[in-house]
Amino acid sequence: MSYSNSIKSLIDIQDPNITFDEDCVKAGTFKGKACKYISGTLTYSPTHCVNCGVENTNFTIYKNGTQLSRITLPFTGVNPTYLLLKKQRFLCKKCNNSFTAKTPIVEQNCYISKNVKAQVMIKSAEAQSLKSISKDCSVSPTTVQRVINEGAKQFKPYHAKLPKHLSFDEFKYAKGAMAFEYINVLNGDILDILDRRDSFAIKNHFMVNYSLTDRQNVETVTIDMNAGYVNVIKELFPNAKIIIDRFHLVQLINRSMNKCRVHVMNQFRTSNNEDLKKYRRLKRYWKLILKKASELSSVEYKYYPLFGQRLEISILEEMLAYDPVLKANYELYQILLKAMETKDFQLLASSLENPVQPFISNYMKTSLKTLKKHLPYIQNSFGYPYNNGRIEGMNNKIKVLNRVAYGYRNFDHYKKRIILHFKLKPFETDFKKTEQKSHAPKQCKAA
Numbered sequence: 001m002s003y004s005n006s007i008k009s010l011i012d013i014q015d016p017n018i019t020f021d022e023d024c025v026k027a028g029t030f031k032g033k034a035c036k037y038i039s040g041t042l043t044y045s046p047t048h049c050v051n052c053g054v055e056n057t058n059f060t061i062y063k064n065g066t067q068l069s070r071i072t073l074p075f076t077g078v079n080p081t082y083l084l085l086k087k088q089r090f091l092c093k094k095c096n097n098s099f100t101a102k103t104p105i106v107e108q109n110c111y112i113s114k115n116v117k118a119q120v121m122i123k124s125a126e127a128q129s130l131k132s133i134s135k136d137c138s139v140s141p142t143t144v145q146r147v148i149n150e151g152a153k154q155f156k157p158y159h160a161k162l163p164k165h166l167s168f169d170e171f172k173y174a175k176g177a178m179a180f181e182y183i184n185v186l187n188g189d190i191l192d193i194l195d196r197r198d199s200f201a202i203k204n205h206f207m208v209n210y211s212l213t214d215r216q217n218v219e220t221v222t223i224d225m226n227a228g229y230v231n232v233i234k235e236l237f238p239n240a241k242i243i244i245d246r247f248h249l250v251q252l253i254n255r256s257m258n259k260c261r262v263h264v265m266n267q268f269r270t271s272n273n274e275d276l277k278k279y280r281r282l283k284r285y286w287k288l289i290l291k292k293a294s295e296l297s298s299v300e301y302k303y304y305p306l307f308g309q310r311l312e313i314s315i316l317e318e319m320l321a322y323d324p325v326l327k328a329n330y331e332l333y334q335i336l337l338k339a340m341e342t343k344d345f346q347l348l349a350s351s352l353e354n355p356v357q358p359f360i361s362n363y364m365k366t367s368l369k370t371l372k373k374h375l376p377y378i379q380n381s382f383g384y385p386y387n388n389g390r391i392e393g394m395n396n397k398i399k400v401l402n403r404v405a406y407g408y409r410n411f412d413h414y415k416k417r418i419i420l421h422f423k424l425k426p427f428e429t430d431f432k433k434t435e436q437k438s439h440a441p442k443q444c445k446a447a
C-alpha cells in the first residue's frame, strides 16, 4: 500500500480523487487547542461542466487554481484532527464560469466530514450530554443538535396508521411540565411525543392526525390507573378496551397495606417497654408484611434480631397478633394479591363487593374504592397480556437523557434526541419479565 493509501485507510477516506504527500501530517493549533492537520489534494478531470453541462472534450474545462478548506475529521489519537484539503478549481471555456471539485466525504457547503456526523449519531444514542459529544467529536454543541435533528428526520413520526394495541404514558421533562407519549405496545415503537398531556391536546392530536376509521381499529389502550385518560380514550377510540396496568394495581394495595402498618406501628410508640418492642419489630420487618404469603418460608430457621432463632412465618404471625386491624387488613391484602396474581376476576370482584369489615383501615378502603371504579378495565388487564412495563422502562431512559442534558429548554430538540435514541437502540424488554414484575409486591419503602 502506498503512503497515501495508508493515510486514507487510517482516516477512513475512500475518495480515490484525494491524495496525500509524504509529511502531510503536522501538529498545530486550532482555536488555541493542540490539533493535527493532514494536508491533502483533491483533483480529477471532470466529465462535464456543472454550470452549463457541456461535455469536457478537447480541454473545454481546464484546471484553474485551488481552494483550501478545513474539514473536521474524527479524532486520531488524542487530538482533534482536521483535513486541509486543497480542492481543484475548474474554469469552463464555454460558459466562462468556474466551479470547485467535489468529494463525497463531506456534504456540499459543509466542513464536517460524514464520518464525524456518523460518530455524533452513534454517541447521541448513548446517554451523553451534547457538550460531551461535542468535545469528543470536536464540533460545537449546536452542530451536534443539528446532526441529531437531521438524523431524526428519517424517523419522523408519520402518523400513517395506528397499531391495534397502544400504550399511553407521561413523563416530566421540565419544572412542572409533563409530556405525553404513546407507543405500539407490541414492538415498543414510539409513535409520537406531545409536549402536553391534557385531554384537549391529546384529543386534538389524534383527531388531526388519524381518521376515524383508523381510530376505530384500535383494540386496546394500556394506561396507568392514576392517569386521567379514560374519558379521552372512550371518545377517541370507540372500539378500544382500556387496560389498566396490573403493576399499578399491586402497587396501590401495596401502599395502602404499608400505610396501615405504619399507622398501627405508631400506636405502639409509647413509654411502655412491651409496646416499644412491638414498635421496633413492626418497623424492622415491614417487608415480611408486604410479602406474598405463599413466599414466606415455613421450613428455614434463621436468626432474626429482635426475635431470635425463628421461622419467617411464625414471626409474621406473631406481629399480626399485635393488632386486629393489622391482621384484618393483611388478610384482605393477601386475597387481593392472590386474585391479581392468578387473574381471578371473580375473587377480586367478590372481595371488593363484600361489606367492608369494621377493622379495614381507611387507606385500604380508599384503594378498594379506586379498584371498584376501575373494575371493568382491571378485568381487561386479566384478559390481555399487555402492560406498561415497556413504556415505563423507556421513560426511565428518557429521564436519563434529560438529566445528562441538564434539562432541555427546547422540547423539539429533546423529542428528536429521544426518537433518535430509541430508533438507534431499540429498547428490549422481555414480555415475560415485565409480567413477573407486575406481580411482585415491592416498591414500598420502610416508613
Ligand SMILES: [Zn+2]
Binding pocket: 049, 050, 051, 052, 053, 054, 092, 093, 094, 095, 096, 097
Ligand atoms: Zn460551462
